[in-house]
Amino acid sequence: SDKIPLKRGLPIPQGISEKAFLSAIDELRTAIGAENVELNDKEVNNGWYMEHPNTHDMMPLFDVEEFIASAVVYPGSVQEVQIIVRWANKHLIPIFPISIGRNLGYGGSAPRVRGSVTIDLGRRMNKILDINAEDYTCLVEPGVTFYALYEELQKRGLGDKMWIDTPDLGGGSVLGNTLDRGVGYTPYGDHWAVHSGLEVVLPKGEVVRTGMGGLEGSNTWQCFPYGFGPYSDGIFSQSNYGIVTKMGMALMPNPGGFESFMYTFQNESDLAPLMEIIRPLRIANILENVAQLRHGLQTLSIQGFPRAKYFKGKGQMPESIYREELKKTKTGDHAWVYYGMSYGPANIRKFKLDIVDAEFHKIPGCRKIDSKTLPAGEYFWSRDRIASGTPDLEELRWVNWMPNGGHIAFSPVSPIRGIDAERLFALAKQRHAEAGIDLMPAFCVGLREMHIIVEIVFDAQDADMKQKAEKCLRDMIDDAARLGYGEYRTHLALMDQVAGTYNWNDGALMKFNNTLKDALDPRGILAPGRCGIWPARYRQRGWEL
Ligand code: ADP
Incomplete structure (x- = not known):
């Protein structure tokens, strides 16, 4: 782990003096306990996945002190979250x-605005409040974490009965x-x-429960998401309208068997015809899970070796080199690999897998x-675990591709069509070639759309x-928007640009988002700038990137 002293000192948020800030911090210490408030005034430590920092992005695209917290606080209850929110309103x-x-x-874990006080909810508010083995919720x-939920199911002897995703x-x-x-893969x-x-x-500090949670004493909160009246959950996802302190979730019944499968395809040009085959199978649930179609270069990078093992030159690794290297692997040379899973007892799996096999072999x-x-x-077995609801960490291996490996993704969505896959692949390919960056796209196929995840290491x-x-x-985001495609999610640094493409x-x-923001958060304290939504007192004052 590498400790980096802060060059710019304590990152005090704009618009408040150091003295006023430190006195506000003292007030918070008194309110929730000094041990639950940590100033970030000395150094940052990048750590690694298991011991990740909570003050900044451990894979920073900009200078590490750009998106950085001034302090981290650890509430232990909903009441303490309310105290922190009211404190933030008072001191702006x-x-x-x-x-x-x-x-x-x-x-x-980085905040969008330098000097924000990060509320690390996870450290002390980490209880599994209920597992209902009758409703599967x-x-x-x-x-x-996914690990904790998984382990708790095993501990309670429910692991055989129900799965997480x-x-x-x-x-x-x-x-x-x-x-x-x-997304996950079951x-x-x-x-x-x-x-x-x-x-x-x-x-402003009030607490609400959505859906059936609005009805005192309801036993249906985790079974029926809508309740009565407007469905408000949506405004709390990818937003800055509230701090979520509890969430209900469905658990999946054990399907009574599962079987992973893997197909490879030889040519990049197989992409479009393959998508035409995948779509009807996916919509009909013959292909049952969010599967992945990955580029061959990812098969190589997931081996976990630095790219320098195969190629020492600058710019993109030539295709001839990685395809030669792929030949030496257990899964052989290919342009694309499809990872999927079939669920249910053997006879039911066979029925579906025979159809998949016949259809895929048309390529x-x-x-x-x-x-x-x-x-x-x-790596196949990592996909096997994940698609059957067992948490895993193998996916980190491809970050070794580069020294000090960080990653960031371009992740547009499209229908599951050959033409869309081809267009998005072509623009990513062109922009990666211009930038001299290795191209590793993966297509995650949902029920009627696919997320195209192009990770840059x-x-x-x-x-x-x-x-x-x-x-x-930035070029890919603009190119895609011109063709009518938008991202499903993005990095802090790109949120303004992506939000700007949704400009109909x-x-x-x-x-509309701004109207909600100003009504719910008139003092503009909660996660300013997240997902491109800026409170009035920040809006168009030079914060947008
Ligand atoms: P992970 O689950 O990958 O560790 P995080 O906890 O960092 O992810 O959550 C992802 C993002 O979602 C955060 O950057 C934050 O903006 C938002 N977020 C996470 N938890 C909450 C919450 N309880 N209430 C509101 N927003 C949240």
Whole structure:
């Protein structure tokens, strides 16, 4: 772990003197306990995934002191969250809630506004409040990770009865990931779609429960997400309208069997015809999970070796080199690999897998990799665990591609069509070639759309490479918007730009978002700038990036 002394000293938020800030911090110490308030005035420590920092982005695209907290506070209850919010209103100090803060590739734990006070909810509010084995639901606090929920099911002897759904990395918060609309890889992979019920501390300090939670004594909070009246949950995801302190979530019944499969395809040009095959199978639920179609170069990078092992030159690794290297791997040379899973008892799986096999083999050169030939350490088994609801960390391996590896993604959504896949792939390919960056796209196929995740791995110590990565990302976002595509989620640094692409009817959507922001958070204290939403006192005053 590398400690970096702060060059600019204590990052005091703009608009407040050091004296006033420190006295406000003292007031907060008295209110919630000095041990629950930490000033960030000495150094930052990048740590690593398991011991991640809560003060800044451990994979910074800009200078590490740009998106950085002045202090971190650890509330232990909903009441303490209310105290912190009211304190922030009183002193006009920006606050930024995180649950765990492992949001890798999207800004980690960093606040958007330098000097914000980070509210680390996860450290002390980390209880699994309920697991209901009859309804197959749970109710969790912000600090519950996918690992913790998984382990609790095993501990209670319910692991055989019900599954969780986990994203690629299991160390994140169930609640945080869901609020950011992250995905996993079982049939319950759309986390937002399977959540039910939120408890939220609003920016002025009131607490609300959404859906059936609005009815005192309801036993249906985790079963029926809507309740009566406007469905308000949506405004609390990818926003800065509230601090979520509880969330309900559906758990998946054990389907009675599962079987991972893996197909490879030889040519980049197989992409479009393959998408045409995938779409109807996915919509009909023959392909049942959020599967991944990945680029061959990712198969190489996931081996976990630095790129320099294969290629020492500058710029993109030539295709001829990585395809030669792929030939030496257990899964062989390919342009694309499809990871999927079939669920249910053997006879039901066979019915579906036979259809998939016949359809995929319409692509010349398609190969099914026999999983029995793959050793235990092979990445395939990581996908197997994840698609069957077992948290994992193997996905971190490709960050080793670069020294001081950081990553950041371009992640547009589109229908599951060949033409869309081709267009997005082509623009990413062009912009990566211009920037000299290795291209590693993955297509995560939902029920009617796909998330295209193009991860850029950069050397966090290499300013030139980071500049190229930023330009590449910004170009791709603009190119995609011109073609009618938008991102499903983005890094802190790119939120204004992405929000700006959702500009139909003279930016009517952002005007609506701003109206909500000003009504709910008139003092503009909660996560200013998150998702491109700025409170009135920041708006168009030079904060937008
Ligand atoms: P992870 O689950 O990957 O560790 P985080 O806890 O960092 O993710 O959450 C991702 C993002 O979602 C945060 O940057 C924050 O903006 C938002 N967020 C997380 N938890 C909450 C919460 N309880 N209330 C409001 N926003 C939250």
